[in-house]
Amino acid sequence: MKKVIVLFSIFYFLFSFINAQTLLNSKVPSTQIKTVNGANFNSTAFSNNGKPIIIDFWATWCKPCIAELDAISDEYADWQKQTGVKLIAVSVDDARTMAKVQSFIREKGWDYEIYLDPNQDFQHAMEIVNVPCTFIIDGTGKIAYIHNSYMEGDEKKLHEALLKVAGKK
Amino acid sequence: MKNILFAFIILFCSVFYAEAQILNGEGQIHGSIEIDAQYYKSDSLIGAPAVPEKMLMNTYDQLDYTNGRISAGIRYEAYDDALQGYSPLYNGSGFPYKYIDYKQDNMEVTVGNFYEQFGSGMILRAYWQPQLGIDNSFNGVRVKYNPAKGIYIKGLIGDQRYYWTEGVGLVRGIDGEINLNELDSVWGNMKTKIIIGGSFVSKYQAASDPTYNFPEDVGASAGRISIINGGFSLYAEGVYKINDPDAINNDIFQSGNGVLIKTGYSQKGLSFLVSGERIDNMSFKSDRAATANDLAINYLPALPRDETYQLAALYPYNTQPNGEQGIDGEVKYKLPKGSLFGGKYGTDLDAEYTVVNSLDTINLNDQATTDKGYTTKILSAGQTNYFKELTFEVQHKFSPDFRMIAQYDHEYYDMTVIQQEPGSPNITSNIGILDGYYSFSSAHTLHMELQGLQTAEAQGNWAFALAEYNFGSDWFIGALDEYNYGNPTAALRIHYYTVTGGYMHNALHITIGYGKQRAGILCIGGVCREVPASDGFTLSITNSF
Numbered sequence: 001m002k003k004v005i006v007l008f009s010i011f012y013f014l015f016s017f018i019n020a021q022t023l024l025n026s027k028v029p030s031t032q033i034k035t036v037n038g039a040n041f042n043s044t045a046f047s048n049n050g051k052p053i054i055i056d057f058w059a060t061w062c063k064p065c066i067a068e069l070d071a072i073s074d075e076y077a078d079w080q081k082q083t084g085v086k087l088i089a090v091s092v093d094d095a096r097t098m099a100k101v102q103s104f105i106r107e108k109g110w111d112y113e114i115y116l117d118p119n120q121d122f123q124h125a126m127e128i129v130n131v132p133c134t135f136i137i138d139g140t141g142k143i144a145y146i147h148n149s150y151m152e153g154d155e156k157k158l159h160e161a162l163l164k165v166a167g168k169k
Numbered sequence: 170m171k172n173i174l175f176a177f178i179i180l181f182c183s184v185f186y187a188e189a190q191i192l193n194g195e196g197q198i199h200g201s202i203e204i205d206a207q208y209y210k211s212d213s214l215i216g217a218p219a220v221p222e223k224m225l226m227n228t229y230d231q232l233d234y235t236n237g238r239i240s241a242g243i244r245y246e247a248y249d250d251a252l253q254g255y256s257p258l259y260n261g262s263g264f265p266y267k268y269i270d271y272k273q274d275n276m277e278v279t280v281g282n283f284y285e286q287f288g289s290g291m292i293l294r295a296y297w298q299p300q301l302g303i304d305n306s307f308n309g310v311r312v313k314y315n316p317a318k319g320i321y322i323k324g325l326i327g328d329q330r331y332y333w334t335e336g337v338g339l340v341r342g343i344d345g346e347i348n349l350n351e352l353d354s355v356w357g358n359m360k361t362k363i364i365i366g367g368s369f370v371s372k373y374q375a376a377s378d379p380t381y382n383f384p385e386d387v388g389a390s391a392g393r394i395s396i397i398n399g400g401f402s403l404y405a406e407g408v409y410k411i412n413d414p415d416a417i418n419n420d421i422f423q424s425g426n427g428v429l430i431k432t433g434y435s436q437k438g439l440s441f442l443v444s445g446e447r448i449d450n451m452s453f454k455s456d457r458a459a460t461a462n463d464l465a466i467n468y469l470p471a472l473p474r475d476e477t478y479q480l481a482a483l484y485p486y487n488t489q490p491n492g493e494q495g496i497d498g499e500v501k502y503k504l505p506k507g508s509l510f511g512g513k514y515g516t517d518l519d520a521e522y523t524v525v526n527s528l529d530t531i532n533l534n535d536q537a538t539t540d541k542g543y544t545t546k547i548l549s550a551g552q553t554n555y556f557k558e559l560t561f562e563v564q565h566k567f568s569p570d571f572r573m574i575a576q577y578d579h580e581y582y583d584m585t586v587i588q589q590e591p592g593s594p595n596i597t598s599n600i601g602i603l604d605g606y607y608s609f610s611s612a613h614t615l616h617m618e619l620q621g622l623q624t625a626e627a628q629g630n631w632a633f634a635l636a637e638y639n640f641g642s643d644w645f646i647g648a649l650d651e652y653n654y655g656n657p658t659a660a661l662r663i664h665y666y667t668v669t670g671g672y673m674h675n676a677l678h679i680t681i682g683y684g685k686q687r688a689g690i691l692c693i694g695g696v697c698r699e700v701p702a703s704d705g706f707t708l709s710i711t712n713s714f
Contacts, residue, residue, distance in 0.1 A: 021196070023713065029235055037397050094290070127199045127233070130711065148673065148677075148678055149673050153611040153612065153639070
């Protein structure tokens, strides 16, 4: 019980004394991830020249993740024409399945930018409990939309949100 | 514990109040909440025990603050009491994870708890996997330093989480990595991308055993290389550990080693990947008395694929740290759009074969002398086949509204070794799966699965059916039935049915369920825990902000 009180006081303290942002409207936190070639890369360096970015956390063993990226892939060219969006697919595959990521993507023919998060640092920094988890980053680099899980048709919701973020709706 | 907590809160507060230059950014607070609760009814037929508390709950709640170069965070966990299948040592609540992290251009320092991985993890990997009840985080200090372009060094020291306390051993590790292509422009312009790395990890644990003269310091070293050239890739890693008698290897004074090689080629629409692995006495724990998944310093990546379908995961593989060797090959091919069998959207084909054997060992019977236990022959297939699996998968989209996945699996499973249950049968099974998705409209979709598993051994044949209906774009209801129709004992031909419903909006997820769950094994990445049979209501809530 004491611990619950401590927890709540910390929450209260944080929210009342600091006018801090939550994940929405925040910039992408700084963590080290890897490119598919294994080079280190900082997550704050994502850029798309003032156009929106979709960050999609996925894994080669996650069926709904693959369904989502497949569904987006069919529409991706249209979305790019409409909004100039770039999709960054961050794989949370660990050491065991990480080597599969590159070949997986090539076989699928996905045109996404791919990064690896094998130590799940970025996943934790983005407070992701389960994959798939999708974020839209607006032209100023702030998180404008979060969606966890994928059900058939969710890509349409993502598209709606993307149009809003891009100011096309 | 109380003092640490108090010190931490003081630190936390002072960080926030400091008007120092390091807090030049805009403060951000992030967090996530996860609550899993279950109401249990006993059911002697399926082996669900009576739970005196009736209701049990696990929760994990993370809070992180970042501002400029500083970030800090805590995680509250409560197990009131721990859900069935989790160790009762988890019962209770507290803040097992707290950290402060400072970053500058070429350096990062973390104090408190942290997760880390060197290479593929065969020498060191601390990670959190709440579904498996695994948290082997370090409590100590970690420094990451980037002395020159392309050179990365990590060093750490700490002890490891053991439920609500810390393990008795101390772990020290250093890892260096050179990315040749980042070193200078000559390498930078090369088409071939090469990264080499090496690690050294040592653990210390005092020894006072009256019979054995245990080594107090145990060192391990590892080297790795990654080469990528266009579609070609090669990753190789080797690890060696000095003699490290522990509860897993029955206290033998044998050194350990492991090799992992993955090579592949891929181009648009086609990929090959071949992996080989050999593990010999590579259990590496910060307490030599630790068993199961407790206090692991390293992680041994399993070769077999992660099964996502219920019946394909009925007999899952568990890495054998005392010794195994295996090979895995996978080919993926996309029949192009517009071709005869590709249709309008293309068809994905996937074939994978895995075989894992024992090492070829000769027992030494040397308990009284060197006590090394055995010797092995390096390039020999081993006497026992632990696991074999052949998988074919076809995925086809028929129209914008309808797609299907079909999978066939042939599996051989040595239950005696993998589940460590002497006298268990070796199970050969054939599994067929059909998985379909249909959209009536963007807000109404249906997901159905039919699965069958046939085997003459163990509990015999199983059938599985699932239907899930999503509506109003945020809601879903579902029902599944797992039916053990081929059980040799007529009374155990039981329907394990579950109904679920849920709501998901943005990051919020709420799922409620009611039904029976069969006893089984849950594995993620070759690491497993037993899940007992249960009957009752479940509630799960996750959110992040």
